[in-house]
Structures are given as structure tokens and as C-alpha cells.
Amino acid sequence: MTQTLIQQLRSERPLIHNITNAVVMNYTANGLLALGASPIMSNAVEEAGDVARLADGLLLNIGTLNEHQVEAMLEAGKAANEAGVPVVLDPVGVAATSYRAEACRKILSTVNVDVIKGNAGELAFLAGEKVETKGVDSGEASNTEEIVLKVSEVYQTMAVCTGKTDVVGYNGEIFKNDTGHEWLSKVTGSGCLLGAVLTAFLSLPGDRVVNVQTGLYYFGKAAEHAASLPHVSGSGTFVPAFIDALGAEEEVGR
Numbered sequence: 001m002t003q004t005l006i007q008q009l010r011s012e013r014p015l016i017h018n019i020t021n022a023v024v025m026n027y028t029a030n031g032l033l034a035l036g037a038s039p040i041m042s043n044a045v046e047e048a049g050d051v052a053r054l055a056d057g058l059l060l061n062i063g064t065l066n067e068h069q070v071e072a073m074l075e076a077g078k079a080a081n082e083a084g085v086p087v088v089l090d091p092v093g094v095a096a097t098s099y100r101a102e103a104c105r106k107i108l109s110t111v112n113v114d115v116i117k118g119n120a121g122e123l124a125f126l127a128g129e130k131v132e133t134k135g136v137d138s139g140e141a142s143n144t145e146e147i148v149l150k151v152s153e154v155y156q157t158m159a160v161c162t163g164k165t166d167v168v169g170y171n172g173e174i175f176k177n178d179t180g181h182e183w184l185s186k187v188t189g190s191g192c193l194l195g196a197v198l199t200a201f202l203s204l205p206g207d208r209v210v211n212v213q214t215g216l217y218y219f220g221k222a223a224e225h226a227a228s229l230p231h232v233s234g235s236g237t238f239v240p241a242f243i244d245a246l247g248a249e250e251e252v253g254r
């Protein structure tokens with residue numbers, strides 16, 4: 001199953017429109033390229049609708065937001081919905097400021113989002129819980145199953161909560177993924193790249209839950225493989241090995 005979807009992704013090379021944060025643009029583009037997708041990073045409101053219509057998937061990531069970017073996200077999101085292009089929202093640091101919270105509220109009330117992917121603190125906030133925020137890093141939450149089910153129901157979407165175990169909530173059901181490595185959490189933008197990777201998997205035909213599960217599994221397996229290599233000794237040497245593993249033909253995640 002994993003192999004078939006990866007092969008399909010590589011033969012279709014889906015175009016992924018990323019309206020994402022300044023910290024992770026390069027890492028995201030390289031990760032998508034390695035995976036076999038085709039990234040375009042575009043923030044301009046003037047072309048947001050055109051690029052989204054052209055794309056096979058749209059990622060909205062609020063990590064380094066400004067007013068122009070919010071407008072671009074709304075335009076791109078509306079165009080994607082009209083064209084049937086899947087949309088993923090990464091509500092980076094949404095609990096940290098009222099500006100981020102208001103931007104998410106606007107996006108979620110204007111755009112039909114297929115997946116909301118965040119860490120426990122971000123999703124707990126969207127579920128209406130009181131959250132101890134640490135900026136863009138995850139806060140604590142023990143009740144992640146409850147949280148993803150609530151986010152999924154309130155926003156009529158699939159909710160993906162990342163962490164040591166990733167927890168997915170959709171249509172009242174829970175799915176879990178245990179692949180991954182702790183060094184992912186020591187590299188800024190791992191979650192952001194995962195959002196782009198899940199957008200690429202969602203652009204493929206087939207069951208959306210299976211596609212998202214496969215994306216989570218494959219991403220984590222690539223991390224496990226990279227971390228196991230003898231020359232990889234920490235989060236710095238891990239990054240290039242992880243990019244390689246995302247693009248590997250053999251031995252990863254099969």
C-alpha cells in the first residue's frame with residue numbers, strides 16, 4: 001500500500017502550493033522535491049487564486065503571518081475549494097497570540113479545510129481548551145484523542161495531532177501512527193514539512209484517511225532510517241540524511 005502510493009506520487013509529481021512561513025520555506029521545498037512532489041512557494045495575493053487553481057494541493061501555514069499573507073490564504077483557499085484542490089491548515093503557534101487565533105478563525109470560516117495538522121498545544125487550543133503556550137513549540141496535552149475528535153467535529157475536517165505518537169481524528173474514529181524519531185522534534189519545521197508532505201499525499205486519488213496515514217507512516221519511517229545511519233549523530237547530521245530518506249527508492253518504510 002505504502003509503496004503503491006509513493007510510486008503514484010512520484011509518477012504524478014503533484015504540484016503543491018505552499019503559503020508557508022519564512023523559517024521553513026527552503027526545507028519544505030527540498031523535502032517535497034525529495035519525496036517526488038513539485039513545490040511552489042507563493043505568498044502574493046495577486047496570484048494566490050491562480051496558483052491554487054493550478055495546484056494539486058494547497059498548504060496554509062500561519063507560522064510567520066502578516067496581513068498580506070492572510071489575504072493570500074483566503075484567496076487561495078477559496079479558489080482551491082472551487083477547483084476541488086485539497087487544503088491543509090497548519091495553525092502554527094495559534095495559541096500564542098490573539099492575532100494568530102483571529103487569522104485561523106477567519107481562514108476556517110472562509111475555507112473548507114480537508115486536514116488541520118498541528119501539535120498538541122495548537123489542536124488543544126482549537127478544541128477550545130485552556131493551553132499553556134510555549135510559542136510555536138508544543139504545549140502538553142494528555143487527552144489527544146478527545147482533542148482530535150473535537151477539532152474534527154467542530155471544523156468538519158480531519159484532525160492530525162503530531163507528537164511521539166501521531167493521532168488522527170476523522171468522522172468519530174481515531175487512527176494512530178508510531179513511526180518517527182525524537183530528532184524530528186529538534187529540527188525546526190519538521191511539523192511544517194510534514195504538513196506539506198500530507199498535502200502531497202492528499203492530492204492522490206483514494207481514501208483520504210489511508211493517504212494521510214500512509215504519509216505519516218512514510219515520513220516517520222524515513223526519519224527512523226536516517227537516524228539509524230552510522231554517520232548521523234544528532235539533529236544537524238540528521239537533516240540531510242532525512243531528506244535523502246524521503247527520496248529513497250529502497251529500504252525506507254516498506
Ligand SMILES: Nc1ncnc2c1ncn2[C@@H]1O[C@H](COP(=O)(O)OP(=O)(O)OP(=O)(O)O)[C@@H](O)[C@H]1O
Pocket residue numbers: 092118119120136137138162163164165166179180181182183184185187188189190191192193194219220
Ligand atoms: N518524540 C518523538 N518521537 C518520534 N517522533 C516524533 C517525536 N516528536 C515529534 N515527532 C514527529 O515529528 C514530526 C513533527 O511533529 P512535532 O509535533 O514536533 O511538530 P511541530 O511542533 O509542529 O514542529 P514545527 O513547529 O517545528 O514544524 C511528526 O512527524 C512527529 O511524528
Ligand SMILES: Cc1ncsc1CCO
Pocket residue numbers: 021023024063064092136188189192
Ligand atoms: C521557529 C518558528 N517560528 C515561527 S514559524 C517557526 C517554524 C517552526 O514552526
